[in-house]
Amino acid sequence: MTDQPPGQDANSVAARIQASFDRQGLMRLLGASITHVEPGRVRITLPRRPEVSQQGGYVHAGATGAIADTAGGYAALTLMPQTSEVLTVEYKLNLLAPASGDHLEATGTVLRAGRTLTVCQLEVFAVEGDERRFVAAGQQTLISIPAPTE
Amino acid sequence: MTDQPPGQDANSVAARIQASFDRQGLMRLLGASITHVEPGRVRITLPRRPEVSQQGGYVHAGATGAIADTAGGYAALTLMPQTSEVLTVEYKLNLLAPASGDHLEATGTVLRAGRTLTVCQLEVFAVEGDERRFVAAGQQTLISIPAPTE
Amino acid sequence: MTDQPPGQDANSVAARIQASFDRQGLMRLLGASITHVEPGRVRITLPRRPEVSQQGGYVHAGATGAIADTAGGYAALTLMPQTSEVLTVEYKLNLLAPASGDHLEATGTVLRAGRTLTVCQLEVFAVEGDERRFVAAGQQTLISIPAPTE
Amino acid sequence: MTDQPPGQDANSVAARIQASFDRQGLMRLLGASITHVEPGRVRITLPRRPEVSQQGGYVHAGATGAIADTAGGYAALTLMPQTSEVLTVEYKLNLLAPASGDHLEATGTVLRAGRTLTVCQLEVFAVEGDERRFVAAGQQTLISIPAPTE
Numbered sequence: 001m002t003d004q005p006p007g008q009d010a011n012s013v014a015a016r017i018q019a020s021f022d023r024q025g026l027m028r029l030l031g032a033s034i035t036h037v038e039p040g041r042v043r044i045t046l047p048r049r050p051e052v053s054q055q056g057g058y059v060h061a062g063a064t065g066a067i068a069d070t071a072g073g074y075a076a077l078t079l080m081p082q083t084s085e086v087l088t089v090e091y092k093l094n095l096l097a098p099a100s101g102d103h104l105e106a107t108g109t110v111l112r113a114g115r116t117l118t119v120c121q122l123e124v125f126a127v128e129g130d131e132r133r134f135v136a137a138g139q140q141t142l143i144s145i146p147a148p149t150e
Numbered sequence: 151m152t153d154q155p156p157g158q159d160a161n162s163v164a165a166r167i168q169a170s171f172d173r174q175g176l177m178r179l180l181g182a183s184i185t186h187v188e189p190g191r192v193r194i195t196l197p198r199r200p201e202v203s204q205q206g207g208y209v210h211a212g213a214t215g216a217i218a219d220t221a222g223g224y225a226a227l228t229l230m231p232q233t234s235e236v237l238t239v240e241y242k243l244n245l246l247a248p249a250s251g252d253h254l255e256a257t258g259t260v261l262r263a264g265r266t267l268t269v270c271q272l273e274v275f276a277v278e279g280d281e282r283r284f285v286a287a288g289q290q291t292l293i294s295i296p297a298p299t300e
Numbered sequence: 301m302t303d304q305p306p307g308q309d310a311n312s313v314a315a316r317i318q319a320s321f322d323r324q325g326l327m328r329l330l331g332a333s334i335t336h337v338e339p340g341r342v343r344i345t346l347p348r349r350p351e352v353s354q355q356g357g358y359v360h361a362g363a364t365g366a367i368a369d370t371a372g373g374y375a376a377l378t379l380m381p382q383t384s385e386v387l388t389v390e391y392k393l394n395l396l397a398p399a400s401g402d403h404l405e406a407t408g409t410v411l412r413a414g415r416t417l418t419v420c421q422l423e424v425f426a427v428e429g430d431e432r433r434f435v436a437a438g439q440q441t442l443i444s445i446p447a448p449t450e
Numbered sequence: 451m452t453d454q455p456p457g458q459d460a461n462s463v464a465a466r467i468q469a470s471f472d473r474q475g476l477m478r479l480l481g482a483s484i485t486h487v488e489p490g491r492v493r494i495t496l497p498r499r500p501e502v503s504q505q506g507g508y509v510h511a512g513a514t515g516a517i518a519d520t521a522g523g524y525a526a527l528t529l530m531p532q533t534s535e536v537l538t539v540e541y542k543l544n545l546l547a548p549a550s551g552d553h554l555e556a557t558g559t560v561l562r563a564g565r566t567l568t569v570c571q572l573e574v575f576a577v578e579g580d581e582r583r584f585v586a587a588g589q590q591t592l593i594s595i596p597a598p599t600e
Contacts, residue, residue, distance in 0.1 A: 005277065006207045007397070016513050019201050021205070022204045023203075023204075023205040023206075024203065024205050024210060025199075025200040025201045025202060025203040026201070026202050026203060026204065026210035026212055026213050027210075028201075029179060029180075029201045029202065030179075048583070049175075049176040051175045051176070051178075051179045052175060052176050052179065053173075053174065053175040053176060054173075054175075054176065055171075055173040055174050056171045056173075056235075060174060060175075060176035060177075060216065060220075061216075061219050061238045061241070062176055062213075062215055062216020062217070062219045062220060063176050063212075063216065065210070065212055065215045065216065065219065065241070066211075066212020066213065066215065066216060067209065069211050070210075070212060078536065085206075085282075087245070088211045088245050089244065089245060089389070089417060089441060090243060090244040090245065090390065090419075090441055091211070091215070091243060091591060092240065092241070092242035092243075092392060092542045092563075093240060093241060093242075094240040094561075094569045094589060094591060095239065095240065096236070096569060100593040102209075107226065108165070110547065111544075111584070112544075112546040112547070112584070112587075115202065116416065116443070117389060117443065119390075119544045119546060119587065121308075121587070122213070134561070134562070135168050137561050137562075137569065137571070137586060137589060138589070139270050139390075139542060139588070139589055141389060141390055141441060141544060143417065147492060148206075239539070239567060239591060240540065240589075240591055242392045242439060242542060244411075244412075244419045244439060244441060245553070246411065246412040246419060247412070251446075261394075261396065261434070261437050262396040262434070262437075264396070266566065266593070267539060267593065269394045269396060269437065269540075271437070284411070286414070287411050287412075287419065287421070287439060288439070289392060289438070289439055289540075290396060290436060291394060291539060291540055291591060293567065305505035314567065320505045321505070323503075323504075323505040323506075324503065324504050324505050324510060325499075325500040325501045325502060325504075325510075326501070326502050326503060326504065326512055326513050327504040327510075328501075329479060329480075329501045331504065332477075341572040349475075350475040351475045351476070351478075351479045351480065351548075351574070352475060352476050353473075353474065353475040354474050354475075354476065355470045355471070355473040355474050356473075356598075360474060360475075360476035360477075360516065360520075361475075361516075361519050361538045361541070362476055362512070362513075362515055362516020362517070362519045362520060363476050363512075363516065365512055365515045365516065365541070366510065366511075366512020366513065366515065366516060368514065369511050369512045370510075376592060387545070388511045388545050389544065389545065390542065390543060390545065391511070391542070391543060392540065392541070392543075393540060393541060393542075394539065394540040394541035395537070395538050395539065397538065430560070450559060
């Protein structure tokens with residue numbers, strides 16, 4: 001899981017992922033950003049604010065799921081050739097604790113990278129100062145498709 | 151699944167759910183609204199617009215998941231006494247087709263209502279004029295907790 | 301979901317599925333049998349007996365999952381050409397009630413049949429005389445692969 | 451995750467779990483055994499043989515799921531008082547690779563232990579001599595109930 005796909009260096013992979021992320025209206029709407037990219041692993045950070053809350057003031061499970069799904073999707077993309085894109089087949093998320101704290105960090109990690117299907121582990125932590133609380137754990141299946149030519 | 155909880159009429163249930171929904175910052179941010187409430191079933195509608203998209207212009211799987219999760223949560227709440235609230239334990243969603251169309255309709259339907267746990271089926275359709283396309287299917291587990299006294 | 305794949309009649313589909321089922325050592329060990337085949341839907345029946353129980357005497361969630369997974373797999377296969385085989389990518393099962401009764405009936409129904417991936421709904425009922433109790437609900441993703449030539 | 455429940459030593463926990471396991475007809479039928487117990491983690495081993503196979507000779511996904519579900523259930527039980535029992539609410543399993551090898555090792559690890567609900571991570575490896583292959587990854591939710599008094 002630590003090898004670069006042939007013909008890509010780490011910078012170009014991160015740049016490609018950032019460019020794709022910037023086209024995701026939802027991530028901008030939520031206020032999320034990519035804070036870490038390495039082969040097989042991507043982290044997305046979401047500040048907690050009223051606009052992403054559920055009725056009790058915690059981050060909405062749907063927003064938690066959205067950044068977890070996105071982190072997993074880009075983690076899968078780090079291991080694919082430039083001619084491929086990735087779509088979520090399915091994801092499953094357990095909410096372990098209320099998503100409080102200052103911001104959330106969602107990390108997607110590739111468990112298995114196949115030619116057609118990739119499986120990722122999803123982990124979300126709520127961070128407040130030095131404290132990190134494990135708030136959601138999930139699993140995700142993705143499919144590789146040919147990237148649209150532009 | 152079709153009985154009202156004792157001491158609640160259909161109007162008060164719908165009003166209670168709308169009041170809770172109005173406190174969900176995320177649903178307002180996404181532009182979602184409740185379009186149907188009956189005992190054991192709730193529908194949420196989300197117009198497609200660039201702000202809720204993924205990189206290809208379809209509705210982001212995270213936004214699809216957010217409205218599906220919310221529809222299931224309120225479907226569970228329709229069958230609970232006023233002294234209870236509901237939290238998502240976990241949800242799982244299969245993305246069946248690109249979420250195109252004019253708007254999405256996410257319906258949560260209670261499969262099993264227990265004293266502690268409720269299980270819902272989640273279905274999301276993309277609607278364009280007369281055409282409805284099945285774009286996501288899911289399953290969700292929820293837990294009943296005592297409502298905070300205000 | 302109701303069309304036969306080209307070049308196959310209903311009898312040959314059922315015969316092909318029965319032949320594959322007969323090669324599944326686990327299904328024989330459990331005592332399961334195929335009791336219904338139609339395009340996009342397969343049912344498997346499992347008598348309850350001590351050999352398939354958990355510690356409390358109900359059917360073990362693992363046995364419930366095994367017949368549900370198998371029913372979904374063959375439901376997917378009914379819609380594929382003879383040159384394809386099917387593998388489970390993932391499945392998720394909610395246990396709704398104790399699996400008591402005389403026998404279990406697990407039905408897999410295709411929700412979406414794609415060229416590469418198929419998604420099935422899984423439903424398991426415990427049957428005792430005229431009474432049918434909904435004991436498990438699930439969702440499953442399968443992948444089509446070329447059948448080994450013999 | 452590393453503390454013993456009050457009033458239980460490691461031996462009594464392992465003995466209690468073994469006694470419960472011995473009442474599971476399915477585990478005996480499959481030929482599975484408990485090979486490791488520690489607080490928050492249990493491993494179950496299943497020899498590969500024709501009786502637990504699918505049509506291609508690999509271990510059936512249903513048997514893989516059965517031992518994974520059981521490992522998670524007992525992992526949860528290690529952290530509960532003697533007056534509690536545990537039931538599977540739901541589980542989800544991704545099959546990552548064909549379950550070949552000499553035997554399977556399924557490990558359940560508690561991710562979050564709550565008063566009512568416990569969430570476990572499930573991992574299954576196929577072992578052949580010195581080689582261990584990651585063949586299935588899952589996640590499971592369990593509920594604690596009062597143990598029946600005998």
